[in-house]
Amino acid sequence: MRIYLVTPRNPESFWTYDRILPSLGKRCIFPNLSMPTVAGMTPRDHEIVLCDENVEEIDFDVEADIIGVTGYIVHKPRMLEIIAEFRRRGRFVVVGGPYASLCPEDLRGTCNVLFVDEAEETWPQFLADFARGAPQAEYRPAEKPDLTTSPTPRFDLLKVDQYHAMTIQFARGCPFNCEFCDIIVVYGRRPRVKGVPQVMAEIEECHRLGATQVFLVDDNFIGNKKLAKELLRTIATWSEAHGHPMYFNTEVSLNVAQDDELLELLRAARFTTIFIGIESPRKASLQETKKTQNMRGNLVDNVRKIQSYGIQVQAGMIVGFDADDESIFEEQLRFIQDARIPVSMTGMLQAMPKTPLHERMAKEGRLIAESVGDQFVFSNILPKAMSRIELYKGYRKLIAELYEFRNFRTRTLEFILNRGRQVGEGLAIRREELRLAARVLRDTVLSTSPRRAWFTLSLLGATLMKRPAAIADALAFAIVHKALYEYMQSLDHHLERVIGEIEAATETMTAAAVNA
CATH class of the missing domain: 3.40.50.280 (Cobalamin-binding domain)
Known part of the structure; x- marks a missing residue:
């Protein structure tokens, strides 16, 4: 067949x-x-x-x-x-x-x-x-499957050389209960994990096929800390034995900052980037969405502690909670800058199907439409502490400021200069990495605008002067900024159009009310 x-x-x-x-x-x-x-x-x-x-x-x-x-x-x-x-x-x-x-x-x-x-x-x-x-x-299965019986994915059927990184999975499910999250709806709150030998077989296969980066797509890699630590120890041993051929990244919850052993194991296993759903610097918003695991300690201190282990934190941030008024946008910007988070996926609150938030918004009559799955272009709820216009205008200004050249350069350089040392830092540069560096320099210095060329050269120059071993980081962030800045430019045009449509609809409704 x-x-x-x-x-x-x-x-x-x-x-x-x-x-x-x-x-x-x-x-x-x-x-x-x-x-x-x-x-x-x-x-x-x-x-x-x-x-x-x-x-x-x-x-x-x-x-x-x-x-x-x-x-x-x-x-x-x-x-x-x-x-x-x-x-x-x-x-x-x-x-x-x-x-x-x-x-x-x-x-x-x-x-x-x-x-x-x-x-x-x-x-x-x-x-x-x-x-x-x-x-x-x-x-439809009668119950959630046991992942210890899940076979190795057929990576050999993919065109591996066409991807920047490969993907594997250790766990499904998350123990937390965030109101807006659909992960627990799909995968449940009890983390189910594969055995360490299963995951190592997947890593070995990706390595055999030529991959140098692997993204563990778990929605919370540390949902089962004991088994996560066992896996990290095994990866670290394998990586050292093979000359550190791969980088890894994944998604975790912020409570990773309270576990020094776990952070050291992530560093030893060469996890250089982790995505964390921080959501908001405002405690009332975290309380509202049941993100209480983010309320332990100081948020900036927690992020900087993770960075001290050589790990980049990419953040998921959200505006539009019931506790968010117009001051939240400046608060978000200030937090992201202070925490030295180069890459922040900042979006508007979205009520995904079947989630507790979706049910609450429907019950309160605040559900405008069904989710389109993209929190950057649309919020399907009526905000509580500000108008829709205020939400969209404030959000538009926030993302523009986040990826404005100087703001991005400031927090990124601070991260590069202050992050802890990574395992394998200073290893000989591979030939393919040199080719990549040449293309990045071409597209961010030679074949670009004077403003972008200045941005790239100033970032590279400051890094070479103060931390030359981290020059690969500076190159990576130079090209990442190009992608995100240009995406935000296109998003800005979309938001401008949406704001105009909302304003026109509001004027029409107001006129109708006056004439009634």
């Missing part, structure tokens, strides 16, 4: 880095892990073809017995187009993934088979049903 598994093209977002992929010599930052995982569950006597639309065109004329499509909420429009095109051609289409699991009602009737929730148990069942000519219309 031949199976064609499709991952839709990503719409441009904060994390896609579309505008600098040519500089990186890649077509996508990292692959969606869903389809390689499904391929790993498939018996080897079936032929599997993976198609990631981010790196290649979809072959709608492909000869296949089964077409599989996955995606997140942000992929909804493209998913529906892909499903419809294959159905028009008479193909047997199955659909699953996070969007299908959160909103199955949106996809029922569009495909032949719908998978809701995780597929470790249901995919093999479906294949058996399909082989005997009796597939069900919908598959």
Whole structure:
């Protein structure tokens, strides 16, 4: 049997880095892990073809017995187009993934088979049903699967050289209960983990295929601290034995700052970047959204402590909580600058389907529309302590100031000069890293505006003078800023248009009320 598994093209977002992929010599930052995982569950006597639309065109004329499509909420429009095109051609289409699991009602009737929730148990069942000519219309597992039985994803079916980093997974689920988060809706609050040998087999396979960076896509890598520490010790030993061939990054909760042993293990295992959902410097907002784990100690001190272990903190920040008034925008900017956080994914509060926030907003009559899955372009709730216009205008000003040249340079240089030493710092530069550096210099110094050239050269110059061993950091941040600055410019035009539409609608409603 031949199976064609499709991952839709990503719409441009904060994390896609579309505008600098040519500089990186890649077509996508990292692959969606869903389809390689499904391929790993498939018996080897079936032929599997993976198609990631981010790196290649979809072959709608492909000869296949089964077409599989996955995606997140942000992929909804493209998913529906892909499903419809294959159905028009008479193909047997199955659909699953996070969007299908959160909103199955949106996809029922569009495909032949719908998978809701995780597929470790249901995919093999479906294949058996399909082989005997009796597939069900919908598959849903009786309980969350045991990840210790999950096979190694088929990374070998990916075009690995087209990605900046590879992705693996250690755990699913998160023990916390943040009001806005859909992770606990999809994966539950009890972290389920793979065995250390499983994860090491995945790392070994990525290494064999030529990957030099690996992103562990766990929504909270330290949900089970004991097992996370065991894995980190094993990675550190493996990395040292192999000459530190890889960098790692992942997502964790801020309570990592209270565990010195864990921080040292992250450094030893060569985790150079971690993403943390900090959300807000305002305690009332954290309390409101049940993010109490972020209320222990001083936020700036916690972030700087993590950085002292040589680890970059990338932050998730949110504006638009009920406790947020117009002063929150300056408060957010001041915190991000003081904490020396170069990359902050700052968005507006979004009520995702099935979350406690969604239920509360609907009950209070403050749910404007369903989520589009992109907190940068739209907030689907009515804010409480300010108007929608004030939220959008304040947010527009905040993101412009965050990625303004001097603000970004100030906090980034402070991070570079003050972060702790990383394992492997000062290792011989690889040939591919030299080629990458040449492309980055071309695109941020030679083939660019005088302002960007000044920014890059001043960042590199200050780093060379004060911490020359960290010059690779400065180069990386120079190209990252190019991507985020240009993305924020396009986002600014979008927000300007949305603000105009809201103002026009408000004027119309006001005029109607006056004439009533």
